[in-house]
Amino acid sequence: xxxxxxxxxxxxxxxxxxxxxxxxxxxxxxxxxxxxxxxxxxxxxxxxxxxxxxxxxxxxxxxxxxxxxxxxxxxxxxxxxxxxxxxxxxxxxxxxxxxxxxxxxxxxxxxxxxxxxxxxxxxxxxxxxxxxxxxxxxxxxxxxxxxxxxxxxxxxxxxxxxxxxxxxxxxxxxxxxxxxxxxxxxxxxxxxxxxxxxxxxxxxxxxxxxxxxx
Numbered sequence: 001x002x003x004x005x006x007x008x009x010x011x012x013x014x015x016x017x018x019x020x021x022x023x024x025x026x027x028x029x030x031x032x033x034x035x036x037x038x039x040x041x042x043x044x045x046x047x048x049x050x051x052x053x054x055x056x057x058x059x060x061x062x063x064x065x066x067x068x069x070x071x072x073x074x075x076x077x078x079x080x081x082x083x084x085x086x087x088x089x090x091x092x093x094x095x096x097x098x099x100x101x102x103x104x105x106x107x108x109x110x111x112x113x114x115x116x117x118x119x120x121x122x123x124x125x126x127x128x129x130x131x132x133x134x135x136x137x138x139x140x141x142x143x144x145x146x147x148x149x150x151x152x153x154x155x156x157x158x159x160x161x162x163x164x165x166x167x168x169x170x171x172x173x174x175x176x177x178x179x180x181x182x183x184x185x186x187x188x189x190x191x192x193x194x195x196x197x198x199x200x201x202x203x204x205x206x207x208x209x210x211x212x213x214x
Contacts, residue, residue: 009054014064016042017056021064025073028114031058059187065110073112081111082205087166088117089198094136095170098123099178101192107201108189116167120148120181120192126157126172133159133170145171148181148191 019038023029029037035055043051069077084106092100104118105111123129133140140159147153148171159170184190190197 012042012051012054013056013060016054017060017064018068020056020061021068024061024065024110025068025112028112031061035061059185062108062110069110069112077112080113081106081109082202084111084115084117084166085198085202085205087164088119089195089202091117091163091168092119092195092198095119095121096195098129098132099175099194101181101194102198103192107193107198116169117163118169118171120171120173122173122175122178122181124175129170129172130157130159133161138163145169147173147177149177 016035016038019041020029020031020034023034023037024031027034039051039055043054085102088102088106092102098121101120101122102118103120105115106117121129130140130142138161140161143158143160144155145158146155157172159172161168181192182190182194193201
């Protein structure tokens with residue numbers, strides 16, 4: 001009996017998602033890079049370009065990443081996540097005047113050894129924030145990040161620096177961009193969390209060192 005092409009496509013898509021998740025967890029690859037590399041590994045060089053419909057979306061990869069971490073990084077990933085969330089909260093408290101929001105893997109719970117802290121700040125001007133950071137004595141590097149509203153909007157300046165041995169990236173948005181920013185993802189998970197949201201995440205979690213041992 002011939003295999004249903006739809007079932008075959010679903011199977012290949014799941015395999016690509018699982019491979020991409022492994023690349024993210026082990027190598028720190030970003031989702032787009034991991035997806036392309038995983039497609040080449042699963043489909044082969046000759047087919048991966050012509051079978052774009054088989055590429056999984058980021059939500060499917062994220063679910064596979066959660067599964068991988070629970071199976072292979074369960075003894076280290078929770079402590080890493082707790083540390084990054086704790087540091088993110090401390091930094092957000094210092095930057096409270098700029099309405100900081102946590103995003104990325106530290107927010108969604110998949111942060112591993114290769115992940116940095118990503119915050120979005122909202123201010124009257126990016127230059128004002130940069131001066132504030134420099135006055136703190138933080139040695140920042142400026143780059144650009146795509147606007148979260150999509151390619152129709154100009155990229156935003158992003159200040160990156162090392163803080164307490166962790167990489168930090170602050171995307172500097174205009175104050176008006178804060179409107180509607182707290183809308184959830186299509187699957188109901190938050191895209192960003194403000195100070196109150198991050199505090200709630202930490203209160204709801206148990207510090208790994210405090211977990212009861214059998």
